Amino acid sequence: MKTQQQTTLSETPFVMGGKEFKSRFLLGTGKFKNKTDLAESILSSGTQIVTVALRRIDLERHEENILEYIPKETTLLVNTSGARNADEAVRIARLAKEAGYGNWIKIEVINDSKYLLPDNAETIKAAAMLSQEGFIVLPYMYPDLNVARELVKAGAVSIMPLGSLIGSNQGLKTKEFIQILINEIDLPIIVDAGVGRPSQACEAMEMGASAVLANTAVATAGNPATIAKAFARAIEAGRLAFLSKLPVEKNMANPSSPLTGFLFEQ
């Protein structure tokens, strides 16, 4: 029999929607004081996925388009912000698809202006409708295992539970419930909302999250490019810490009782 050896988990590639990503840091592009800060943050952090939103064009003031500051190879994750129900989310997704920049959609359905909590029920509906239409769906949700299971059934490619209220920078208030999702759901879990510090992003990764999204913390920092880099490194560190934790299940008789394993060695 092979000797029992404590080995680390081997890294599995971060794959979603048929694409493989090296970076496990997703960057939100809202609230940046100026667009060059955004461009520099994308560069310094090495993020490969950024979120954007759709709005009416300001016809009186000809602003530069944000896409000019996002490298062509970056995957654009269009959020359905502004949608208050599934139908509105679907409409926004279809508008985004028409733009021709891929069909990656972050479903964000919020009809609560006080806490900006997502409407889980409408999110499930939107996920089902959009997956059917061929969109790559990443739903933003309040961490609830039953809802997550429905989202898996609905065709989501990952689950994005909130860590704490949007903009609150309070970190992983929903830690226990995110852990449950990580344990029970087979899709990548991407922690979103409320991550205010690189150490919190690190913590999420140590728990086993597949990736972390941060926006406010980077955009409103004194030096966005620097903190974006810090986030990227913290996320790598957290991932390594996670991988170093658990023994791999490899031909072991009874890996959960190492103290008495010796009785069964030959």
Place this chain on the structure above:
Amino acid sequence: MITLTELKSILADSRPRRLEELAREAYRVKLQYFGRTISLYAPLYLSNYCSSHCTYCGFHSHHRIKRHKLSDEEIHREMAHVAKTGIENILLLTGESYQVTPVSYLKEAVGIAKNYFSSISLEVHPMDVDEYRELYLAGADGVAVYQETYDRKRYAEVHLSGQKRDFDYRFETPERIAKSGIRNISLGILLGLSDIAEDVFELYSHLQGMEKHFPAVEYSVSFPRLRTIKGLGFEPSHTDDVTFVKLICLTRILFPRVGINLSTRESPKLRDHLLDLGVTKISAASQTAVGGYTSEEPDKLDPQFDVQDERSVEEIIKMLKAKNYDPILTDWRTIPATFS
């Protein structure tokens, strides 16, 4: 939520150090939830005809002023003038006259506004749900309605006649507005009518109630400070600057996502400082008399209140940029939901 006792104690606390702590917290919350954005708007008075007798207001039904209601042509002229300054967010005001400025007139005005502005709000007489719905469908996206004072007894003392005497109808107006589909509602009290702590406390309760029952609506509050108006014979009680600043800070801290509006009633110096402490929306280059923007004889007009901050839109934008703020002329610009 803060208790009335706590509120009174904060207002009574005269230590400058405590005020500074409050201000720091307000500054932090403001930055976190609103970043460095400040929205700009301008008021446009359509009519000063009024059928209510509010003893503190220059437009009240018994006050002998020249009454005027803008014709379509005049509305176009006034709006074109304001639109030229870059303002995209217009607040249309009228005195409270259901006869002279009925819903049909307001709808017409909103329709004209759609040629010039991308966001149209109203501050007019309280109406029924269907009437608000008509205005919503015509293109209005916000309504401001202030209870003035939540003290029933005082309310009856200062509102002597007209529909405005009905305290409950006015109190229930925000609810009717929310039911009509309008998603921006502004509440407020007039400082100078009653006990400030009690009125503010009631305002906070009203706001909380609305947030609870109509969570999809975006709320904002205003605290206009009443000043003596010549010829009215009404003396508002004085609210000093420190108290005013405390109210803004407290509101910002207790309601992190609720907007706080500030008009040109206040001085440039105070307005500029309040930007750091929680104010999110300010008017610029305001004219508070009917037809005030394009009148050839502005001195002959009767404004609703005297403007203290007379800076132009350009000067305000310059000030904002100098203070590292991002002036927002068009709010959000979200793609509208299709009307079902």
Place this chain on the structure above:
Amino acid sequence: MKIIMNGKIKSIKDKKNLKSLIAEFCRDSNHVIAELNNVIIKRDHWDKAELKSGDTLELINFVGGG
């Protein structure tokens, strides 16, 4: 004729098609998404879409968001 463009009433020349309208009003047509009377109009159909009086047009683009 008058149409409603991004929520505002705008006067435009008669017989205008969507392509020329967008070229006139938008700095860069490249990133524009057009929705006419609640129907998304594909970019290669812009020159065929003729505007009528009273039409509602939404011109949309990407902006920063979380």
